[in-house]
Amino acid sequence: MCGLVGILAAQADVTPGHALLERMNVVQFHRGPDDDGQHQEPGIALGHRRLAIIDLAGGRQPLANADGSVLTVYNGEIYNFPELMRELQACGHHFRTHCDTEVIVHAWEEWGEACVEHFRGMFAFAIWDRKRQTLFLARDRLGIKPLHYARLPDGRWLFASEIKSLLTCPELPRDLDPKAVEEYFAYGYVPDPRSIFAAIRKLPPGHTLSLQPGTEDARPRPYWDLQFAASSPASTQAAQDELRARLHEAVDIRMVSEVPLGAFLSGGVDSSAVVATMSQLSEDPVNACSIGFGDPRFNESDHARAVAGRVGARHFLDQVDVDRMQLIDPLAQLYDEPFADSSALPTYELSRLTRQHVTVALSGDGGDETLTGYRRYRGFRQEERLRGLLPGGLRRPLFGTLAALYPKADWAPRAFRAKATFQALARDAVEGYLRSVTVVDDASRARLFSPRFRRELQGYAASEVLHAHAARAPREEPLDFVQYLDLKTWLPGDILTKVDRASMAHGLEVRVPILDHPFVEWAATLPANLRLHQGEGKYLLKRAFEQDLPHDVLYRRKQGFVMPIADWFRGPLRDTLRQAVLGERLADSGWFNPERLRQLVDEHQSGRSDHSRPLWALLMFESFLRQRVDVPAERIA
Structure with a gap:
């Protein structure tokens, strides 16, 4: 695992400066503590930080082809590189190393932009082709590895694994994007392709971008999309056997390493x-x-211990308590933009613990999105069936009225919290899904933001992110629809971003076998009743591993990797919260309604309501503003 940076000159005969490239590269030291490399020539400058995993002696980057006309810097692992190497050798290509990086340059020579369609793995890379005067950027299909880019006012293009590298350039505008702020408070992260900075973009998963010196505007090109097409297996047992075989192979190819190897073990179904x-x-x-x-209430370590004992694993355990909240500011620095998933903190600590024992770890990430593990999938499917019973013209006013009349009852048992259900039924499918994942819902955001900030949005709503993906999503089966949206937004924007930054902060490579793209494509062909069966999520996965794992691990209620922040905000973090949310930084920004901020804090700390999610989002946003930007509100772009 590594970090890459680069500069594309505005003119082909200009060599980008060494000083900027050095600054960009050094701030990503954590991504590759083993080595660094740089290359500059007219038109391009490339930099790389290396975490050595395979071919420790021969995999130094930037890496070139035989005549030096094609160079690459690369972050990730291409697991089918031995097969590709043999295929390319049969086409006449000669290899000097035994690392997957060299496969990239020869695959470019052989297949051009279509090279990405041959790669199986996680990757973000840049290729410079001197003869074509072309810079080619690519990101893996599911967004496991990050890649950011920006165009400077003088015509140069910058790209890097992390935003912090781009921010070392003083000419890069720091203005915040109000649409990104709206999206952050809706989703808890800023979805691709936007970033919190108006001038910086994220290359979306499954996309490439081609640039040349002097290019003024460029649009990423998709090369992959997930197709849902249910097919009936011969039997449930046959489907179980195939799942085990496919996962076995996906894990097997990810266990190739020349450094110590291990795994994250949460005690949930996927990692187990x-x-x-x-x-x-x-x-x-x-x-x-x-x-x-x-x-x-939040501790899964007993289940993890039981799994480790059952399979004979060597188990290492650490504990996160409230004293680790001192990491809030370091986390804000690490993620480069506001990030409101509180499980980032235990993920950071898990990565720190794991790196003490191994350099590469496998994780179970992607199982919920691929095999329908979230409880919200069941609720969405039920709601979508009810929406289908009434036309929208009748359904919206009927359930909208019921929602307005029914009292909000967060304190009541789930069966009596009908207000949220009525609100969902009054909406369309996209808005109903957004309600199930939102950190601060539409009405609450309207109260949270100041009138001035709402004017800055010019009518923009975070739901537009989902509507754009919904235009390409399958509609016949509600599970397909909601899984597609998650795979395009929540998975890359939250889950994979969280793990990448937390693990790379400690120089740890994390591999995700459940997100092996052939496995994901196969899972999309499973009938809905094998993904969600009689209300049981991940039904087929659980059935497939009944002989290997404890029954109460497989079939207990999903817990999630969360912290008791609601209680901490009322206890040991009471003053920290008040100082951040009611302090000068958020007030002086001019973006928020001060009365609403105080109401959120007071209602939560009095115990009248649980506002822990929006309060955590505000806490992380305040830390981001305090550390990353020093711009008055009038400079919001």
């Missing part, structure tokens, strides 16, 4: 299935690492 599979493939006990919490 991965660790069980690793144990079957390994002659030695698997190094499995877990994080627990002192509060038993």
Whole structure:
């Protein structure tokens, strides 16, 4: 795992400056502590930080082809590189190393922009082709690895694994994008392709971008999309057997490493299935690492311990308590833009623990999105069926009126919280889905933002992100629809961003076998009843691993990797919260309604309501503003 940076000159005969490239590269030291490399020539400058995993001696970057006319810098792992190497050798290509990086330059020579369609793995890379005077940027299909880019006012293009590298350029405008702020408070992250900075974009998953010196505008090109097409297996048992075989192969190719290897083990179904599979493939006990919490309501460590004992793994456990909240500011620095998933903190600590024992870890990320593990999928499917019973012209006023009349009852048992259900039924499918994932819902954001900031938005709403993806999403089966939206937004924007930044902060490579794209494509062909069966999510995965894992691990209620922040905000973090949310930074920005900020804090700390999610989002946003930007509100772009 590595970090890449680069500068494309505005004129082909100009060599970009060394000083900027050096600054861009050095701030990503954490992504590649083993080595660094740079290359400059007329038109281009490339930089790289390396975390050595395969071919420790021969994989230094930037790496060139035989005549030096094609160079690449690359972050990731291409797991089918041995097969591609043999295929390219048969086409006449000669290799000097045994690393996957060299496959990229020869694949470019052989297939051009279509090279990405041959790669199986996680990757973000840049290719400079001197003869074509072309810079080619690419990101893997599901967005496991990040890639950011920006065009400077003088015509240069910058690109990097992390935003912090781009921000080392003093000519890059720092103005914030109000649409990104709206999206952040809706989703808890800024979805691709936007970033919190108006001048910086993220290359979306499954896209490429071609640039040349002097290019003024460029649009990313998609090369992959997930197609849902249900097919009936011969039997449930046959589907279970195929799932096990496919996961076995996806795990197996991710266990190739020349450095110590281990796994994240949360005690949930996905990571437990991965660790069980690793144990079957390994002659030695698997190094499995877990994080627990002192509060038993949030602690899964007993389940992780049970799994480790069952499969014979070597188990390492650490605990996160309120004293680790001192990491709030370091986390804000790490993510470069506001990021409101509170599980980023235990993920950071899990990565720190894991790096003490191994350099590469496998995780179970992607199982919920691929095999329908979230409880919201069941609710969305039920709501969508009810929406289908009435035409929108009748449904919206009927359930809208019921929602207005029914009292809000967050304190009541779930069965009596009908207001939210009525609100969902009054909406269309996209707005109903957004309600199920939002951090601050539409009405609450309207109260949270100041009138001035709402004018800056010019009518823009965060739901437009989902509507854009929904235009390409399958509609016949509600599960297909909602999984597609998650795979395009929540998975790359939250889950994979969280793990990439937290792990790379410690020089740890994390591999995700459940997001092997052939496995994901196969899972999209499973009938809905094998993904969600009688209300049981991940039904087929659980059935497939009944012989390997404890029953109560497979079939207990999903818990999630969350912290007791609601209680901490009323107790040990009471003053920290008040100082941040009611302090000068948010007030002076001019973006928020001060009365609403105080109301959120007072209602939560009095116990009248649970506002922990919006308050955490505000806490992280305040930390971001305090550390990353120093711009008055009138400079919002």
